[in-house]
Amino acid sequence: MKNIVINLVLLSVTAAMFTACGDGTSSGVSSNGTLVKGEFTVAPGGRKVYFSRGNLQYQASTNTWRFAENQWDMIGEDNENISPNYDGWIDLFGWGTSGFNGKNPYMTSKERADYGDGENDIARTNYDWGVYNKISNGGNNAGMWRTLTISEWEYILHGRPHGGNLWSKGRVDGIEGLMLLPDEWDYSIGFSPRSEGWKTNDYTLDEWSIMESHGAVFLPAAGYRGGTDVNYVGSDGRYWSSSAGDSYGANYLGFYGYEVYTYNYGDCDYGHSVRLVRDAK
Numbered sequence: 001m002k003n004i005v006i007n008l009v010l011l012s013v014t015a016a017m018f019t020a021c022g023d024g025t026s027s028g029v030s031s032n033g034t035l036v037k038g039e040f041t042v043a044p045g046g047r048k049v050y051f052s053r054g055n056l057q058y059q060a061s062t063n064t065w066r067f068a069e070n071q072w073d074m075i076g077e078d079n080e081n082i083s084p085n086y087d088g089w090i091d092l093f094g095w096g097t098s099g100f101n102g103k104n105p106y107m108t109s110k111e112r113a114d115y116g117d118g119e120n121d122i123a124r125t126n127y128d129w130g131v132y133n134k135i136s137n138g139g140n141n142a143g144m145w146r147t148l149t150i151s152e153w154e155y156i157l158h159g160r161p162h163g164g165n166l167w168s169k170g171r172v173d174g175i176e177g178l179m180l181l182p183d184e185w186d187y188s189i190g191f192s193p194r195s196e197g198w199k200t201n202d203y204t205l206d207e208w209s210i211m212e213s214h215g216a217v218f219l220p221a222a223g224y225r226g227g228t229d230v231n232y233v234g235s236d237g238r239y240w241s242s243s244a245g246d247s248y249g250a251n252y253l254g255f256y257g258y259e260v261y262t263y264n265y266g267d268c269d270y271g272h273s274v275r276l277v278r279d280a281k
Contacts, residue, residue: 028213029053034138036071038182038215039280041160042152048183049152049277051217052138052145056129056274058105061087065129066136067276071212072172074222076233079271082106082225092225092271095240095250098133100126108227108269112248115268123149123242130276138276145276150243150251154262156180165193169255170201172208175220178237178255182215189214196258217275221255225271232256238272 028037035050042049054068057075060083068074068091075091082090084106096116097105103115116122123146126132130145138145148156157167166181168191176198181191189210192200203211208218223233236256243251249265252272266272 028209028215034067034135035278036212036215036217038217039184040156040180040217040277041183042148042155042277044155044159048280049148050280051180052135052276052278054275055091055220055222056093056135056276057089057091058093059087059089060084060106063099064136065133065138067138071218072175072177072208072220074175074220074233074273076223077230079225079230080228082108082228082271090271091222091273092230093129093240093274094271095266095268096122096127098127098129098131100132103127105129110227110269112268116244116250119244119246121149121242121244123147128242129274135276145278147240147242147274148277150241150253150262150264153239153241153253157260157262167260168193168195168201169198169260170195170203170218171198172203172218172220173205176234177218177220178253178260179211180217180219182217184215186214194260219255219273219275222273226267226269230271238266238270240266240272240274 035052039048052067054071054073057066079090079092093105094107094115097103097107116127122128128147131143134140134142168179170179219237221235221237223230223236224238239253241251245251245265249267251264252266254261254263
């Protein structure tokens with residue numbers, strides 16, 4: 001990315017001065033390390049959110065929830081070890097498996113009725129991972145976070161002013177994923193919107209730190225889990241919404257190859273990634 005390399009020093013200074021939130025601290029990851037400080041409008045009328053610092057992770061042996069240390073981190077094939085006693089971490093979850101009402105994050109049941117709240121949306125309910133749970137490195141209090149609805153995912157992609165220029169597939173340090181830029185973006189940084197492949201927006205870690213300092217979000221292609229089988233790690237990303245589909249499934253944001261899409265009938269028993277948000281005040 002020539003623009004980033006050429007402007008690296010200048011943009012480092014700019015990032016130190018840039019303010020994206022009302023707390024007076026610089027943009028990028030917040031001072032307490034919990035969120036990426038770029039504002040994203042998610043609905044008509046201007047409702048905004050911030051994204052968490054990384055994908056949601058869970059350790060069954062200690063019943064601990066946390067955010068990944070980096071936005072590009074993913075567990076991958078170790079999700080195959082999912083069980084009630086596993087002492088490692090997982091980051092692919094069946095829909096609505098917050099732990100509330102017996103809907104545990106280590107579930108592998110094939111029955112649709114075992115997930116979430118039946119055929120009802122889980123938005124802002126205890127079936128939502130961020131509503132029900134304390135995130136150990138995300139404030140450590142229940143009710144601080146939530147999962148986007150499918151209409152909010154779609155609004156980020158297509159509803160915001162200039163929204164079509166504020167996302168693309170790309171790579172960070174060789175890891176493929178979906179890049180989302182905040183509402184206010186400095187186009188001089190260097191970015192090709194809605195690129196068809198992974199290689200156009202291809203950043204080193206140093207280059208991505210500049211992007212992140214201006215509020216950019218990265219969703220890694222963490223694959224998906226069916227039962228205890230994990231597939232397409234590094235080439236397929238699927239991120240749950242809090243919206244139910246029909247009697248067969250729930251809605252999610254997905255991306256792979258040359259396509260970014262929202263899907264209305266994702267099988268609830270499949271393990272997908274979760275990236276939580278916090279409402280902007």
